[in-house]
Each structure stands twice: as structure tokens, then as C-alpha cells.
Amino acid sequence: MSLRIALLASGRGSNVEAILRAILDQHLPIQPVCVLSNVEDAPVLDVAKDFQVPALSVPHRGLSRESHEAQVITALDKFKPDYVVLAGYMRLLTPQFLAHFKESLYYRILNIHPSLLPAFAGADGYQEAFDYGVKVAGVTVHFVDEKMDHGPILLQETFERRDDDTVETFKARGLAVEHKLYPKALNLLAQKRVRFVKNPQTSRVYVEIAPHVPASV
Numbered sequence: 001m002s003l004r005i006a007l008l009a010s011g012r013g014s015n016v017e018a019i020l021r022a023i024l025d026q027h028l029p030i031q032p033v034c035v036l037s038n039v040e041d042a043p044v045l046d047v048a049k050d051f052q053v054p055a056l057s058v059p060h061r062g063l064s065r066e067s068h069e070a071q072v073i074t075a076l077d078k079f080k081p082d083y084v085v086l087a088g089y090m091r092l093l094t095p096q097f098l099a100h101f102k103e104s105l106y107y108r109i110l111n112i113h114p115s116l117l118p119a120f121a122g123a124d125g126y127q128e129a130f131d132y133g134v135k136v137a138g139v140t141v142h143f144v145d146e147k148m149d150h151g152p153i154l155l156q157e158t159f160e161r162r163d164d165d166t167v168e169t170f171k172a173r174g175l176a177v178e179h180k181l182y183p184k185a186l187n188l189l190a191q192k193r194v195r196f197v198k199n200p201q202t203s204r205v206y207v208e209i210a211p212h213v214p215a216s217v
């Protein structure tokens, strides 16, 4: 059975596009059930339509965070997603939203962040890493928890900052990494290779990935 994902995004949607493209091209066992945006005219909604995925707009303007989220939850529930996949969704999630997607050790919500977390959490990971002068930068796909850009890490991938980089070339290289990493992370989930482990000393939950077992012939 394929993994049902709801994609949430606020902007251009290059990650959503990369995920939808990878599902088709690589025949991933993933069903994108809807794309939802809090921005009525976000380009990501056109991306969804191009791939014939239901595109939903739930504008937040004029609503309290709680009532907007209640509308988002109602909209998502109709599609029965297994996972919520945040891809440039520029809204903080409240505990009521998290609670709706809670499993025993984690929430069924993923995010992609443009840095090697826990470094450079926040709104502009690439810019901050670039300005800091890191030699090695990266991208993180993680499960969401109560804190911003925080939660069990599923995958990370590095890329170098070159001496002749401008912030634009640096961001472009990072974005290309994102576009490969997010589909790969979702595929691990779809293949049920992701396991959550709680460290009894620290109470921290982290992720282990089971090796790929090729189907027997």
C-alpha cells in the first residue's frame, strides 16, 4: 500500500515539484493526496494542478492561528494523509496541530530545513550559513516537534561552500540537494525502513534506518 502524503507549502514549490516528479519518474510507492497552501495565489498550487494533484488554498489572513489550523486540519482529514510534508510552509504549528498527527514517539509531520540542524535554525538557513562562512553546509529532513526547526533527524546531506560562491550560487547548490533528499526521505518512510528509538538516559527520540533488503527473486 502506498504512503499517503499531504504537502503543505507557502511559496514557489520547487520541493513539491521535485517530490511529485520523483514519485512519477521513480515509481515511488507514495500517493500525494493533496497540496495545501496558506497563500491563495502561491505558485505551488499551480505546480499541484500541473501534476493533477488536488490543490487547496486555506488562507490564514484575518484568522487566529487556532482557527486557521482548525480549517487546515478539516481540509486535510478529508484526504486521510499518513504524513504531512512541510515544504516551505511558513507557518508555525501549534500543539493542537501536532496532537492531531501524534504517534507514540513522534508526530507524522516532516519538514525540510536548509541547514545542517541544529545549526542555523530559523527563517534563512542558507543566508546565515553563507554569512557565517561555513566550509560545509547542508540540508536536513526531520520529523517536526514542539520547537521550531527541531525534532528527530531523518536524513542530512552536506554540500561545500566554495570560495567563489555568491549567496545565489550557494543557495542554488543547496536547493538541488533538497530536491534529491526529500524524495529519498519519503521513500524510506514508504518502504517502512524508519524506526524511532528513545534514549533512556536523555529521553531524546532519534531515528534509525533499516538497511534495504532487496526483494527475493
Ligand code: GRF
Pocket (backbone or CB within 6 Å): 009, 011, 012, 013, 014, 015, 016, 087, 088, 089, 112, 113, 114, 178
Ligand atoms: C526551501 O529552501 C526549504 O528548505 C525551506 O523553504 C524553501 C522552500 O522552497 N523550508 P520551495 O518553495 O520548495 O522552492
